[in-house]
Amino acid sequence: MHELSVAQSVLETVLDVARKRGAERVLSVRLRIGEFTLLNPEQLRFCLEVLAEGTPVEGAKFEIEIERGYFKCAECGHRWRPEDESLKDPSLHTAFDLSELTELLDLKCPKCGSRAVKLDGGDACSIESVRLEVPGEQHAQG
Incomplete structure (x- = not known):
C-alpha cells in the first residue's frame, strides 16, 4: 500500500x-x-x-x-483515454514504476498500431x- x-x-x-x-x-x-x-x-x-x-x-x-490520464502515441501523436475497466485490473497494482503501466496493459495506438505509447497526464x-x-x-x- x-x-x-x-x-x-x-x-x-x-x-x-x-x-x-x-x-x-x-x-x-x-x-x-x-x-x-x-x-x-x-x-x-x-x-x-x-x-x-x-x-x-x-x-x-x-x-x-x-x-x-491519457495515453499518447509517440509515433503519430494520437491521444486517447484508456477503457476505465482496464485500470481496475489487479495486476496493475504491482507496477512500481509508472512507465511499466503501458507495458502491463500491452498498449497499441488505436490509430497507427504503434507500441510507442506514453502516459500523458494522470x-x-x-x-x-x-x-x-x-x-x-x-x-x-x-
Whole structure:
C-alpha cells in the first residue's frame, strides 16, 4: 500500500508550510492525484487522517481531486483515454514504476498500431492548496 508513504510525504510538506507560516492549525488540504498513480483516494484520506492525529493538521478537511490520464502515441501523436475497466485490473497494482503501466496493459495506438505509447497526464500527485489558521490573519492560503 503506497498510500501510507504518500500520506507521510504530504503530511510532512503540509506541516512544513504550516510551521513556516506560523499557523495554529490546518483547516483543509486539497490534493490532486492522477488516476495512473493507482492511489486509492479513500485509503489515502484514511492514512492522512490517522497520521494527522496529534498534529496541527488533525481535523483538517482533505479534498482529493482525481486527474484523468491519457495515453499518447509517440509515433503519430494520437491521444486517447484508456477503457476505465482496464485500470481496475489487479495486476496493475504491482507496477512500481509508472512507465511499466503501458507495458502491463500491452498498449497499441488505436490509430497507427504503434507500441510507442506514453502516459500523458494522470501520473502525478500534488498538493494544490493548504488552508491555514494563522493568528491575526483571515484563513490564509498556503
